[in-house]
Amino acid sequence: MSAAPGYNFAYLDENTKRMIRRALLKAVAIPGHQVPFGSREMPLPYGWGTGGIQVTASVIGPDDTLKVIDQGADDTTNAVSIRRFFARVAGVATTERTAEATIIQTRHRIPETPLREGQILVYQVPMPEPLFRLEPRVAETRRMHALADYGLMQVKLYEDIARHGHIAISYNYPVMVNGRYLMAPSPIPAFDNPKMHRMPALQLFGAGREKRLYAVPPYTEVRSLDFEDHPFRPPRAEAACALCGSRESYLDEVVTDDRGGRMFLCSDTDWCRQRREAAG
Amino acid sequence: MAYVAVKGGERAIAGAHAWLDELRRGDPAVPELSVAQIEQQLSLAVDRVMAEGSCHDRGLAALAVKQARGDLIEAAFLLRAYRTTLPRFGASTPLDTGAMRPIRRISATYKDLPGGQVLGPTFDYTHRLLDFALAAEGAAPPPPAPRAPAEEAPMPRVTAILAQEGLMARETPSEAEPPDLTREPLAFPADRPLRLQALARGDEGFLLALGYSTQRGWGNAHPFVGELRMGEVAVEFAPPELGFPVEIGDIAVTECQMVNQFAGSRTEPPQFTRGYGLVFGHCERKAMAMALVDRALRAAELGEEAAAPAQDQEFVLYHCDNVEATGFVEHLKLPHYVDFQSELEKLRAMRRTAEAAREAAE
């Protein structure tokens, strides 16, 4: 495959890519810290993954193999659209197999297949600020990060337990990175949070509309906030995948009729396929 | 003097109208745009004017767009000014959007559901690259797009699916005829039918910004698009002389049901709550923004802290009407000679006093 004529490799011009890579280096040097960057207008709308696309465009090379998932699946419309975009403007090889990819761009999931050294996981991030529901003013949240003033987030968890008996955050569950910065893991289910901890792959986060990048370098400590007597316990549907029978993977609920009928399927379509192939 | 000024004003207005007509037509060498062309080819502009003009008539909305030179707020204003002259026969029976034949129906909460996901005609997954081929006119019309076979399977609303499991807070049905904002002024506190009515004809840009603000922390929103559906739906009306409803036609609407996270407390079980948007025509951005703002405005009723602009019903409802807003902003162009003269005199007097005080101090 080759890149489309009329565009630079991977759409962005080289100066922009260099600017983004400099911001990424800073982000890697300060794990969990949000680095402002000159986010560009992209040919996809804000909210569709413009941040992730810019990160991918800046780190991808002609020898890379790209996988794009949305909700864990390669065949969701937005994943298809972004994969087609890179196939068109970068001409790189694409894959649906987690193990074969060198770069995986994701919205809302971390693959079930453990990632390895040398792989890069690029997250699409709608709201990089973990404190935004508690304090909407960015000038103030920046100060809170600078002072590691995170008592307010703990208060929110306290309030959840007081009201509901347990912490009521099920996705975008806040984490402390390297014991210093509070970070939004992007709206992945809390089920995926433990995979971030000491992950061998590099994790990069791009928020296009909010113009922020951040990163978790390989093997970095990522801890989900909790209380000693109310430890972090992510929810998962108590069911098995109707296709591969998995009881460990994260499941999507599919409504089959309007009389309460439903079934559950692996959200990670590649992992489900692997399991079915192995079962032969 | 005064007499001459009035005469000059009349001449000036006549001249301005003539000039406006000329600019509307543009270069006579370019063919004139027909109302039918606008209705067919600028259909989303027409839909927006129908929604904000609160009058479901594509032909009139297209005419308004033409007359307003594409200024959509001006066009909505024209349509409203026409609408207000129409006799009011009464209220239709509630639309059954569940019986809609959707050309688009998507849910962000379930990967698949009865009736399926119908992507329909959407910009969503287009790459925003200018298509220069469109600049060359006279191309043959594109072949008909493949359509999913008309599903005979029912398409239950996602909110109904959640309600079956008791996960969705039920709305209280009401037989009462909803208030008519075009006949009665807003009154506060405004109940939900009145709020929804104001939002349905509210300015798309204003609602978009407010809805967006709730997503960025200005209001406690945790929204999911439970369902977005777009299509034609039958309107039924029960004339008093008949006493039973008869179908009087179909209208195109866009409906958005936003599912929002937990309300509830220790004593009430957590439930999903609904934000609702319904707009004439194909206006999905507006329907979604409306649903976000509707949910934000329910903060007080649901016992949530209401501190953000989108949660303040007076702020939202008094400022969402773009015909009112544009009138008051633009009226600043009108003469204010008399008021300004008294301001001038006041300012001069204050400066004289301050000057005198300073001199006395020195």
Add this chain to the structure above:
Amino acid sequence: MSAAPLLEAEGLSLRFGAIPALDRVSLAVWPGEVVAIVGESGSGKTTLLRVLSGLARPQAGRVLYRDPAGEAREVHGMGEAALRRLHRSDWGFVHQNPRDGLRMGVSAGGNVGERLMAAGARHYGAIRAQAAAWLRRVEIDPARMDDPPAKFSGGMQQRLQIARTLVTHPRLVFMDEPTGGLDVSVQARLLDLIRALVADLGLAVLLVTHDIAAARLLAHRLLVMRHGRVVEEGLTDRVLDDPQHPYTQLLVSSVLAA
């Protein structure tokens, strides 16, 4: 009282345009001491409290705070991070309007627990137990722990603010008209409560008030301010029973007349 003052201000001056808000003010607060700053509104007392607590910067003069290690640190030279840490550990601030000191959307228990969590507490049960104990201590029924302060009366809100401030045992508490805006009967109960807590905990307090009766009840020492200047200071009883400055005489007599 120990030999070194906890907080020491020298020559504080601050002008807003032509108006002197603070004019060469000096004062000291020793550990365990309650000092009241009295004067009518506009006398500069609230500005003084803001400058002493680092919330506003003087144009001249300095404020020294002696930390638990005995080291004197300049309040306006320590940087925002250190100042914020001070405000949520060694110091407390009780605002006149409880809305300024409470999180109105957070439950009473959460309001009290916030300072504990900011100080690193991570055991939910222990935080709740401590919050309940403090609610009891400020005479709020612990059964109301999960209610938001918006459902409380003005007097309860103010007591909640005090519990929230004192839960981490600060060494120095700034109070800005803590009984202002409350009914007289509610004021009396609150003053009694503050007096008991201050004595129990051995707190140093800088109290700003226009209420001479409140100052008499709570303060060991009194500073009288007028037009940004300290016109008289001394032991509370001495100043109130034998005022020297004509302005103090006027203040005291106006109270007696009322």
